[in-house]
Amino acid sequence: MKQEFHQPVLMEEAGKFLIQRLDGIYVDCTLGGGGHSAYILEHLSPEAFLIGLDADADAISHARERLSRFPNVYLRQAFYDQLEVVLVELGKYPVDGVLYDLGISSYQVDNPQKGFSYQAEGPLDMRFDPVQQKVTAADVVNRYPREELERVIREYGEERHWRAIAREIVEARQVRPFQTTGELVDVIRTVVGERFLVKTLSRVFQALRIEVNQELRRLSLALDAAFRMLREGGRLVVISYHSLEDRIVKRFLQDKQKECVCPPDLPRCVCDKVQEMKILTRKPIVPGPEEIRKNPRARSARMRVGEKVVPFSME
């Protein structure tokens, strides 16, 4: 049986929040296997338009085939912080909804050649777009100064053995530079032993992936871009899979919702801030037990939604 590219998470929930106008313009910034996009298109009228982006060329070609039955679709290989550039080029703005389903697809995790998984031997790569991106995970572990490596593992992995792991990596690379995921796994095993190995591996691999693809920096830029390109009443839907991403999304929405950012001791408001978005999910929406049973990779998902409450402006 052909393995599924990716099983979409919180698909119906995301679709329901996203779609308001059946003939609107929607953007799926993380196309992956096109599961969310197919669902959205099935619920739109033929006059609607969907733009799909993904940094990974394999995702684009897979989704192109999957979505070929829909006429009003435009797909482009691009990082999602390029959203504004793509929409302006196409003349398709303001938009009714923007979806971010962050992280990586099952296809990427399960493809050893991409180097995302500690469970399979492969090159230490982790680039979403190996043509445009120059820095691989091997470059990070082999070339970063120790302090930088410590920072990546501590900040992006939230791994408490960051110091010891960075030290062992630096020692090991002096003997022989790292080339494969398995070589990195072996060094981490010497630091934490078998008991905590899996959790530590997933944290260190996550940290390297975030660094290689500059995921958090791109996410902040992308949220700003999405907000700018939404029409008044348009919605931003974000599904995240770890606390670092979720924190950025939560703070972004909270800042946009605030009506005033004056220090609390000022007698009256002197800032020009107005409320720009309304948060539609007081608590993040998470998958139910049935979805998690069918798709264990959904278990860490958290969805947050905001609605733009100010007019679209290109200024």
Ligand SMILES: C[S@@+](CC[C@H](N)C(=O)[O-])C[C@H]1O[C@@H](n2cnc3c(N)ncnc32)[C@H](O)[C@@H]1O
């Ligand atoms: C969880 S998958 C999306 C799955 C998709 N919703 C589906 O239904 O199949 C995340 C996708 O986002 C892409 N991605 C991650 N970071 C990106 C970025 N900064 N710019 C563009 N695409 C990105 C990955 O390549 C991956 O295909």
